[in-house]
Amino acid sequence: MSFDHIHPQSKGGNTSFENVCLACRSCNKYKSDLTEAQDPLTGKIVLLFNPRAQQWSEHFAWSLDATRVEGQTQSDEPRSLHSG
Numbered sequence: 001m002s003f004d005h006i007h008p009q010s011k012g013g014n015t016s017f018e019n020v021c022l023a024c025r026s027c028n029k030y031k032s033d034l035t036e037a038q039d040p041l042t043g044k045i046v047l048l049f050n051p052r053a054q055q056w057s058e059h060f061a062w063s064l065d066a067t068r069v070e071g072q073t074q075s076d077e078p079r080s081l082h083s084g
């Protein structure tokens with residue numbers, strides 16, 4: 001596991017409880033200093049999931065065979081972009 005800065009240090013993010021979360025090294029490296037990405041289904045630029053502001057279970061679920069994490073929300077839904 002590694003510490004991920006939700007708002008990257010390279011973009012002014014600080015090392016505080018509110019801005020740091022645990023992530024596996026692979027995911028952390030893949031996220032890099034991104035805070036948004038293009039949704040492959042809609043092509044829209046959307047904010048990445050924020051584990052300090054959003055509920056994991058509202059956005060993701062394990063597949064029935066428990067081998068994959070699957071998205072549960074449409075990227076153009078406001079709740080996927082903000083807390084709540």
Ligand SMILES: [Zn+2]
Pocket residue numbers: 023024025026027028
């Ligand atoms: Zn991971």
